[in-house]
Amino acid sequence: MDKKTERGYEVRAGIFKALAHPSRLFIVERLAAGEWCVGELAEMIGADVSTVSRHLAVLKNAGILRADKRGLQVYYRLHLPCILRFFDCVGEVMARNAEDHRKLE
Amino acid sequence: MDKKTERGYEVRAGIFKALAHPSRLFIVERLAAGEWCVGELAEMIGADVSTVSRHLAVLKNAGILRADKRGLQVYYRLHLPCILRFFDCVGEVMARNAEDHRKLE
DNA sequence: CGAATAGTTGCATAATTGGCCAAATAGGGA
DNA sequence: TCCCTATTTGGCCAATTATGCAACTATTCG
Numbered sequence: 001m002d003k004k005t006e007r008g009y010e011v012r013a014g015i016f017k018a019l020a021h022p023s024r025l026f027i028v029e030r031l032a033a034g035e036w037c038v039g040e041l042a043e044m045i046g047a048d049v050s051t052v053s054r055h056l057a058v059l060k061n062a063g064i065l066r067a068d069k070r071g072l073q074v075y076y077r078l079h080l081p082c083i084l085r086f087f088d089c090v091g092e093v094m095a096r097n098a099e100d101h102r103k104l105e
Numbered sequence: 106m107d108k109k110t111e112r113g114y115e116v117r118a119g120i121f122k123a124l125a126h127p128s129r130l131f132i133v134e135r136l137a138a139g140e141w142c143v144g145e146l147a148e149m150i151g152a153d154v155s156t157v158s159r160h161l162a163v164l165k166n167a168g169i170l171r172a173d174k175r176g177l178q179v180y181y182r183l184h185l186p187c188i189l190r191f192f193d194c195v196g197e198v199m200a201r202n203a204e205d206h207r208k209l210e
Numbered sequence: 211c212g213a214a215t216a217g218t219t220g221c222a223t224a225a226t227t228g229g230c231c232a233a234a235t236a237g238g239g240a
Numbered sequence: 241t242c243c244c245t246a247t248t249t250g251g252c253c254a255a256t257t258a259t260g261c262a263a264c265t266a267t268t269c270g
Contacts, residue, residue, distance in 0.1 A: 006127065009131055012130055012192075012195050013125055015195050019118070021227090021228085022114035022118045023114075024118075025114050048231080050232095051230070054229090054248085055228090069237090071237065072245055074246075080198055082197050083194070083198070085190070086191055086194060089187050092185075092187050093185055093187065097168035142217090144215095144217080152259080153261080154218090155260065155262095156258075158217060159218085159258080160258090174266090176268070177215055177217080178215095178217085179216075179217060179218095
């Protein structure tokens, strides 16, 4: 596998990695409906503001969110709505896994 | 956020986590075309057989792959082809990110 | 049975991630 | 300017993940 191909897998894995955390998944889902600022999200999640700020940075670096500073607050919004299609698919995966599990009983 | 909802986010994040590694992404893509055994995949990837075996276990535990032992070899195959739709979306994400990046120059 | 082969698992180690607290930064208003 | 508030960043620690080697297991073949 040449360097360029390898790099491609790394970049793509990075997008999945950005989504591979419960809080970040929650954030993306919330932001699907509209924008929220850091403090509001932190309260919804129940984690420290600094922790949530880092989660948001991870999603922003992956190109999934955009930040918009207005006054003291930084409002985040979903930059790639196609991400939401992932979620439908994840739902299917879970349903199928659950069914497989049921069959084993 | 109640326990049940929280658990839901954890399970979904687990699926993304299983895909959040270059080698595992490579494996899924390879298996889209047909089954391969551990040693063959290890050679393609250029990692130790034990390492690849563990990557395969991660994907299997996530319900993404199925293993089929025939003789000495264990053949793995894609159990959830809908996963491939993720990949199309990831392609879109990358294209969009690349374009955003271009605009900044 | 014994040797050879394919894969998995135990272990040690290095690297990454996630979390909070505290300090630094940036903006708004008196 | 000085203070207050919102967010980000540095530091540190605990937990998790990735990796290879070596040992173990399972299966085939002589």
